[in-house]
Amino acid sequence: MGRIIISENITIDGVIEVSAGADGSGHGGWFARTADRDRTAWAKVGIEEALGARALLMGRRTHAWFVERGWVSRGDEWAERLRELPKHVVSSTALDAAGWRNSTALRGDVVRGVAELRADVPGDVIVYGSGRLVRTLLEHDLVDELRLMTFPFVVGAGERLFGAVSAMKPMRLVDSRAVGDGLASLVYRPDRDA
Incomplete structure (x- = not known):
């Protein structure tokens, strides 16, 4: 049985929106x-996290964010590893066939589909970004x-x-643990006995 691992870049006040708007507005410019x-x-x-993942x-x-930012063709170790991994994409629409290889759409009941994925993948299934999906997974105790x-x-506002x-x-x-000079990595697990 696999584990669903949520991996998020987040500000101190909980914002995960990393991209500024096309005009530079918005609340996501903090990452840059x-x-x-x-x-x-x-x-x-x-990179270490991706090397340990199974999907x-x-x-x-x-x-779409990963595809638009060139992860499908970048030559670095991290991008190469992500290309190798099976990618399960929650989507009610068809995925672009020319997009990221090893990508398949996960359609229908998200909760049931993720529970089945968790049962089928023998290792860590990493979730990047995907705020709406993460909230659903947290609500249904799938994290x-x-x-x-x-x-x-x-940043005061943003997703x-x-x-x-x-x-x-x-x-x-x-x-x-501290990461670099200014980042902090915090890892939590559900306390199902609390």
Whole structure:
């Protein structure tokens, strides 16, 4: 049985929106303001995480974000590993056949589909971005680990990771460490006994 691992870049105040609008407005420009040393350390963590994964799970918008930013053709180790991994994309529409290889659409009942994926994949299934999907997975107790790469910004607005839930979701901190000079990696697992 696999584990569903949520891996998010997040600000101190919970914003996951990383892209600024086409005109530079919006609340996502914080990622681009990250110092080079921190970005290098962040990438090292990302590569290690990808090397340990057996599959990716993402929403359609996140899948499109990776495709639009060249991950389908980049030559670095991280991009090559992500290309190799099976990618399961929650989408009610067909995926672009010319998009990212090893991508298949996960249609129908998302909760049932992810539960089946979790049962079928023998290892870690990493979820990048995909805020709406993550909120659904949290609501239905399908998250086995929450990895938050916390960036030192308070942006005040933008898409946030967490939304309303029907009941409190107790978590237990299992790891924390500094990454680079300004980032913090926080790892939580559900505390199902709480």
